[in-house]
Amino acid sequence: MKQKPIVHRKDLHWWEQFYIPQIINGMRITLSQVFRPKFTRQYPEEKWNPPSSFRGRPVLVEQNGVERCVACGLCSRVCPALAIDVQASETELLKERYPVRFEINMLRCIFCGFCEEVCPEEAIVMSKEFELVFRHQEDAIFGKEKLLLPADKLKDRLEFLRKNR
């Protein structure tokens, strides 16, 4: 293999070739960084508030004390990771159908947001929650009691969805 010739810079003054003033200048720049504001977020104390476009864990929207969901099963159909399990039943309310059982396996969920996209009732949306820790695999299967969240807590996301429809 032919080696490329080393190019020596000819335009440097002999004083510049000592590099010592340059090194001192460089050190001045390095040291001046110490006094600039830090970027680190002190995480557990200082939490991040994600923007409304953030896809956190999926939740069921609760309105007037009941879920909006009509148990059509579209989210379960579209889910690429097969994480959602819905079982429908009938109810006296205006919407006539409701899910008896609605489970999302959070170990399978890939946070793609397809369920939210396909939902005709705007009943399942992605929240801003990103802290998901489990001790057992069983704990990772979220039932209705964990998934339900009042609509006024999800205002940001619902507005975002309407704007980008």
Place this chain on the structure above:
Amino acid sequence: MELLISIVKIVVVMGVMLGIVAYIVLLERRLSAAIQNRIGPNRVGWQGLLQPIADVIKLVFKEDIVPYKANRFIHDLAPIISLAVALTTFAVVPFGDKINLFGYDIKLQIADVNVGILYILALTSLGVYGLTLSGWSSNSKYALLGGVRSSAQMISYELSMGLAVLGVVMIAGSLKLDAIVEAQAGWKWNIFLQPIGFITFVTTAFAETNRLPFDLPEAEPELVAGYHTEYSGLKFGAYYLSEYANMFVSSAIITTLYLGGWQMPFVHSFGFSDFWISIIQVLGFLAKVIIIVSFFIIIRWTIPRFRYDQLMNLGWKFMLPISILNLLLTGAAVLWGIL
């Protein structure tokens, strides 16, 4: 009694030195973080002051892995050589004047060797065995390359280092470190008398301690971790410690040779008692060392790593002639009585 004093001195100096070295690690992490606009470790204890202890506990409980077909004996021996050399070099460095404790005049230096500088040069040269043997015994290509690089680097920088030190020796007229410190009384520090020698010595000290910009033996992007790629647990800890101990010791040597050692000009004019003057001198010595260590750390984030041929060029074609020139100038100055 002499023996007892020596033993107490060794134990105290070792303990204090290991503590300082542990906190140099923290200093490096915090200062590096600050330079990169981060905060750095601040969780363990107040502002991360217990972080070194947590690090050591972690390293002790890690598994000790020896690679397949590695030479077990030498693999174990190499970190011990590295650490022992790094720690014993400090023995001849005077870190203070005589101090009067319990009626005894105690000299603040573990061993007052007649040929102190030769001792330092000899021991720092031995340090290369630790790196080269670790590279050879690990049965790993990265470690071997790191070891080979370290030996070549040491040979090319030891010469300029020795020649730079000779200038100091000529001015002081003695190889004793004590005499060299005394020759720098007042503001007659060698950094002002020997600026070229100072720059040469500091550069070679960077190469000797394998710090950036000369950390070719452990260049992360090329050699994973260089000579200590195959080390884990306490043996890796020994290498880590020896790197920082080396940094501390070479800073102490730079301070002794060029920055007036424990000499603090004007300290006598404030009218403290002799005991407190000694204490202030020791603290002044430590402060100078810490400043040099910070300089090492800032340089790490300022200058990029040299390529191997650049390193060799700098060592043989630039540093060696310039240190010989410095020697000639110093010789002429001493001969005509300017210095």
